[in-house]
Amino acid sequence: MATAPAAPATTAPVSADPKGVGLDMADLDRSVNPCDDFFQFSGGNWLRSNPIPSYASSWGPRNLLGNRTQETLRSILDDAAANRTAAPGSNAQKVGDFYAAAMDTVAIDRAGLAPLKPELDRVAAMRNAAGLRAEIVHLQELGTGVFFRAGVDVDEKKTTQYAVQLNQGGLTLPDRDFYFKDDTRTTKVKTAYRAYMTQLFGLLGDAPAVAQRNAATVERLETRLAKASRTRVELRDPQANYNKLTVAAAQKRYPSLNPKGLLTGMQLGKAQEVIFGQPAFFDEVNAVLKTEPLADLKTYMRWHLVRSSAAALPTAYAEAAFRYSQALTGAKQPAPRWKRMQAATDQALGEAFGQLYVDQAFSPEAKAKALEMVANIRASMAEHIQTNTWMSAPTKAEALKKLNALRVKIGYPDVWKDYSNLKISRESYLKNVLAARRWESRRETAKFGGPIDRNEWGMTPPTINAYYNPPMNEIVFPAGYLQPPFFDPKADDAINYGAIGGVMGHEMTHGFDDQGRQYDSEGNLRDWWTPADAAEFTKRAAVVGKQYSEFSPLDSVRVNGQLTMGENLADFAGLTVVYGALEKQLQQRYGSGPRPKFDGFTPEQRYFLSWAQLRRTNIRPEALRQQILTDPHSPGQYRTIGPLMNMPQFQQAFGCAEGSKMTRSASERAVIW
CATH class of the missing domain: 1.10.1380.10 (Neutral endopeptidase , domain2)
Incomplete structure (x- = not known):
């Protein structure tokens, strides 16, 4: 269980405590009581001192990590583009030529519509x-x-x-x-x-x-x-x-x-x-x-051909596309071209580019530590299923079977995509883009009738994200995510479990959210729940939906509790399950002895601070409205406080009194796992 709760005082932590790794104490807003608004307490100063750059629609720690990753990737791309002697057909040649052509705006503007003309002519020729x-x-x-x-x-x-x-x-x-x-x-x-x-x-x-x-x-x-x-x-x-x-x-x-x-x-x-x-x-x-x-x-059809190619056409086309996106996102200016073309290279040649990235940026030690954490979180999830009070034995048995069958992919693919049939040159950026799309489409089509490729990844290695794939029953964590502040081998367990551990628990429990639970251990869309258990799950999930539908970040705009249901349930379950894994880890490390504080905070408090600090987000009103309409994820502030308001573990860690804003009463509390 948690150590003695700390009072929600706003004074600085006792200086005798050692300084920790992974949390910046200057980011906290100590004028706010953590039991009133943990989103502001955990990162209010950071929010004030990190305004949204003019080219972005929102800004958070993921963007800062993105900037660092982009600098590494930029160096790789600049080197590849400068290398005119790479072996023809090699990944280095393809990545270098693709990026060099993408950055050559003089050649793109000079070519005009010529590279697209054969395609426009095809549309015009339909009879x-x-x-x-x-x-x-x-x-x-x-x-x-x-x-x-x-x-x-x-x-x-x-x-x-x-x-x-x-x-x-x-x-x-x-x-x-x-x-x-x-x-x-x-x-x-x-x-x-x-x-x-x-x-x-x-x-x-x-x-x-x-x-x-x-x-x-x-x-x-x-x-x-x-x-x-x-x-x-x-x-x-x-x-x-x-x-x-x-x-x-x-x-x-x-x-x-x-x-x-x-x-x-x-x-x-x-x-x-x-x-x-x-x-x-x-x-x-x-x-x-x-x-x-x-x-x-x-x-x-002509419109969609040109719209889908606008970023690879002369400047006037790209500028028109940006003016439209401004209305959606509120961004004040486009991102620097090298950032946009880096993303385009990742999209077109993700695993060729990714191989060059992981050679530089991902250690075997990081992979081993991440796999150990996933194993601990899986064990905690198994315990939660076994001790669940509302689920019957047959459903528990199926749930455990599914959990045990879960595949885990960390860092990068065991088998890389083979790009040998994709021809890339410095002649035309647009031609390269269309060639890469055609190659990917044909690669996908060629899978039909063959065995399932269980080595395939849906994200590229530098991606700062993760996913659960229901039909494959797998969770996937690209190397890009396994870096500070999401994952830091130097940080204490509480930080890593609250950061990347929270993501691991989130992705793992997607297999048991309102959508994921409909797939069995082999990934088949098959109902393995007893009717009574399914009804009870739906009833409990509805409490979550109702809570989130009451969150309103802007006038007349409310979160859509149904659209965000799966992500909210994964946050709820993930945080609870990972907390259990952390407690087990702390027990192994310290037994019944005292657990060290860092920066004046207990491990349990640091766990929740770590979760919260990675969801700090400044977002433009236009982008926020767009997110609420189209994104299955709730805004960052509600991903922070929504689950915590339902967790007695949070209430105990910060000594929150019953009736405080961050504490729901037992009758209102949502409990899934």
Whole structure:
């Protein structure tokens, strides 16, 4: 259990205590009582002294780590670009040439639209339905996002095989609701969207009136697609998004889409079945392809071709794209070009670039320590399942089976992607971008019919993030995340467990959130819960949903407790489970003896401070509104305080009295694990 609670005094800690690693005491706002507002107490001074840079929409510790990582990556890229003698076809040659071409704005501006002209000509040359469908396949391969999203992924009800999957898409605005809302903020975004389209059509050579008319055509078609799209909350139901049809049945239902021809064009002619995520959406796609004039469909496809390529086109295109993004994020100016092109290199050649990164930035010791922490957290989770008071024995047995089957990936892939078939040169940045997209699309398509690739990663090694993949039942932590302040081998256990440990627990317990719990130990979408246990889980989760829906960061804006349910549940469960793992670690290290304080704080207090300090965020109002509408994560301040308000462990650690703002009463408290 926790050591004797410290009084929530605002005086500085006793100087006799040694200084710790991982927390900066200057960041704390000691004028705030931790039991009133732990978000402000833990980082109020930091928030005041770290304003958002002009090129960013929000700012937090992840951005600071991002800056450090970017400097390392920049050095790698500068060296690679300067190396004109790298072996042809090597990762160093491809990464160096890609980045060099991306940074050569003189060549990009001089080339103008020439590199895109063959693609624009293809769209213009469509003459009939057959040509239209062939071009849809081609533009899907180029990653333009026209009409829908198509690809090959694990079959969620038979995870030993891959399946062809089609899902809703085809929109420019970040969410379907933007097309129908008319509040001030949405109107501002839509005005910027219309201006963006009109500007780009003008840059393509359309007369002003024609450009305006074309923009209206795109908006009209996208509004049709938006109306048929499911909401983000509806998209959180994996069963509803699994609708398998035979190709023959799909052909009958969607004749204008012509799934059979689509699959043949995608080199997937052997597929017998297709999973449609949202069948009613594809009814509308079919109707659009059947009823809309070909000229209007060409306009829509031309728009998405250019929009998806704007960052690789001359300066005027990139500037128009930034003006549109300003309305969404509130950023005052674009990020420096080297940062944007570094991100583009990571996206196009992530594992080639990543190999160069991990050689410099990730030690075997860091990997070993991270694996040890995951093992301890898994053991704590097993204990929580076994001692759970509301779950029956059959459900517990399945839950433990799933937990034991969980795969853990740390740092970087055991088997790297093979880029030998991807040709990259210094001739044209845009050509490189399109070549990389086509290569990735074909690589994905080629998986169909083969064994499941369990070595594959969905994030690149330098990424400062992590994820849980339900059909693969795996948690993945790239090397980029395993650095200070998220992970520091020099810091005490409380800091690492509160930081990267909190993330590990979060990702692990995603397997048991409202979505993840619907997948079994082999990743199959299968109900393994007894009806009574499922009902009890839903009831307990609803308490969490209600709590978060009451959080309001801006006037008339509330967190969407349903959209953020999975992430909130993972925060709740993760923090509780990891706290148990920390207590076990402290017991092993110190037994029943005294536990050292650092900077005047007990290990338990440092655990919660570490969690909170990594979620400090300054965010622009525009970006905050966008986040609440589209992001399944709650804003940082509520990720900080939301779980803690329900944890007696926090109340005890900081000596919070019943009735304090950071303490929910026993009757209001949410308890999952």
